[in-house]
Amino acid sequence: MKTSKADFDATCNLFINSVNNYFRHLTEVDSKLNVPYLKESEGLVLKDYTGMIGISGNRKGFVYISANREMYEDLIKIFIGIDKPSDEDILDMAGEISNVVAGNVRANLGANFMISVPVVFQGMPSQLKIPDDVSIYVIPIIWNSHEAFVVIGLQ
Amino acid sequence: MNLGLSSSQDATMKNYFSMFPEELIASILDAFIINRPMIGKVGGDGFWVHQAGESLYVALFDCMGHGHLASMMTRIYAQTLEKIVKEQEVEDPGTVLRYLHHNLQSKFEGRTNLKIGPGADVGLIKINLSVRKIEFSGAKTDLIQVVDGKSQVIKSARLQIGEYFDQDHDYTTTQLTLDQNKTSNFYLCSDGLKDLIGGEAGKKLGKKRMFDLLEAGYGKPMVSQKVDIMMELNDWQGNHDPLDDLLLIGFSI
Numbered sequence: 434m435k436t437s438k439a440d441f442d443a444t445c446n447l448f449i450n451s452v453n454n455y456f457r458h459l460t461e462v463d464s465k466l467n468v469p470y471l472k473e474s475e476g477l478v479l480k481d482y483t484g485m486i487g488i489s490g491n492r493k494g495f496v497y498i499s500a501n502r503e504m505y506e507d508l509i510k511i512f513i514g515i516d517k518p519s520d521e522d523i524l525d526m527a528g529e530i531s532n533v534v535a536g537n538v539r540a541n542l543g544a545n546f547m548i549s550v551p552v553v554f555q556g557m558p559s560q561l562k563i564p565d566d567v568s569i570y571v572i573p574i575i576w577n578s579h580e581a582f583v584v585i586g587l588q
Numbered sequence: 589m590n591l592g593l594s595s596s597q598d599a600t601m602k603n604y605f606s607m608f609p610e611e612l613i614a615s616i617l618d619a620f621i622i623n624r625p626m627i628g629k630v631g632g633d634g635f636w637v638h639q640a641g642e643s644l645y646v647a648l649f650d651c652m653g654h655g656h657l658a659s660m661m662t663r664i665y666a667q668t669l670e671k672i673v674k675e676q677e678v679e680d681p682g683t684v685l686r687y688l689h690h691n692l693q694s695k696f697e698g699r700t701n702l703k704i705g706p707g708a709d710v711g712l713i714k715i716n717l718s719v720r721k722i723e724f725s726g727a728k729t730d731l732i733q734v735v736d737g738k739s740q741v742i743k744s745a746r747l748q749i750g751e752y753f754d755q756d757h758d759y760t761t762t763q764l765t766l767d768q769n770k771t772s773n774f775y776l777c778s779d780g781l782k783d784l785i786g787g788e789a790g791k792k793l794g795k796k797r798m799f800d801l802l803e804a805g806y807g808k809p810m811v812s813q814k815v816d817i818m819m820e821l822n823d824w825q826g827n828h829d830p831l832d833d834l835l836l837i838g839f840s841i
Contacts, residue, residue, distance in 0.1 A: 513660050514696055524599045551656075554599060561591055
């Protein structure tokens with residue numbers, strides 16, 4: 434089932450709210466939203482480390498949150514108190530944030546919106562393939578002076 | 589939707605399980621490990637194995653929290669144990685736990701508002717492979733020994749590692765000399781085993797059922813016990829969601 438424009442917009446808004454809530458409540462530092470855009474050209478916008486979650490049920494697609502190391506380092510310092518996190522810690526943080534954000538959206542949309550456990554990766558895996566019939570919405574956010582991308586792809 | 593990513597591209601499990609070398613313990617002892625994080629692929633339960641000459645060290649730690657944040661804490665515990673035993677060459681399990689606590693204290697004391705605490709229940713066993721001797725020290729993690737199908741508990745200290753920094757953490761070592769003619773099975777487990785929700789009434793598994801489960805495996809190879817225990821746990825759990833990570837390490841000597 435293809436997602437209608439209204440459904441797509443509503444889902445994107447839920448993700449935007451979830452990201453804002455995540456930063457506001459867990460870090461007490463608000464995130465700022467830059468102008469979201471629909472991505473039309475090939476390829477994905479990715480920063481250094483990414484946590485990606487598959488979406489199934491009534492809507493099919495994916496969501497990922499991608500940011501550079503410095504943003505995850507700041508989050509780890511706040512959450513765990515580790516000053517010099519390893520690459521593994523950074524990847525865990527990428528998985529954690531995408532899991533919590535998508536989990537909160539799922540709580541709003543109910544049982545027909547299913548999410549996978551996060552897949553985390555550094556850089557751009559060569560095997561990553563995005564189907565042609567997916568609409569991709571890019572939400573750039575700024576938190577604590579770090580830029581991150583929340584990217585939603587829905588069929 | 590197939591995005592082309594297989595588990596080999598996913599760094600989550602690779603990071604988590606690379607710290608916990610199941611192969612090492614299984615290559616030396618008749619042993620098994622059941623590791624079932626509550627959510628996703630990773631959690632706050634972890635173990636650490638290290639061989640030094642005739643001694644094999646096996647530690648289990650049950651860190652606070654679940655998921656990816658807790659998994660970061662398991663790495664801190666594994667790396668700190670590695671440093672204490674491998675680099676500083678501390679050999680006595682009780683002393684290792686005291687050093688572990690002091691390391692955690694120097695890292696985390698005074699850190700407030702963390703989203704996940706640094707505390708953990710820890711059990712540490714040192715196995716002398718040549719003379720069948722076991723040394724154990726625990727922080728809120730008992731060691732269970734099963735001989736002739738009957739279990740006994742080797743008690744741990746009641747204070748967690750990495751918490752209550754204002755109190756004296758005195759971890760002592762218990763020495764066990766094993767009967768040369770009888771097999772002993774040993775088990776270390778996190779709280780998630782006895783607290784596994786299930787059955788018709790949605791109750792915790794509880795200590796009694798847990799001991800029954802472990803005693804029932806006496807005389808069987810550990811690989812068979814693992815299959816039996818997994819099956820029993822799945823039956824017990826049914827459709828109930830787990831409330832905690834679950835880690836069980838068993839070995840026979």
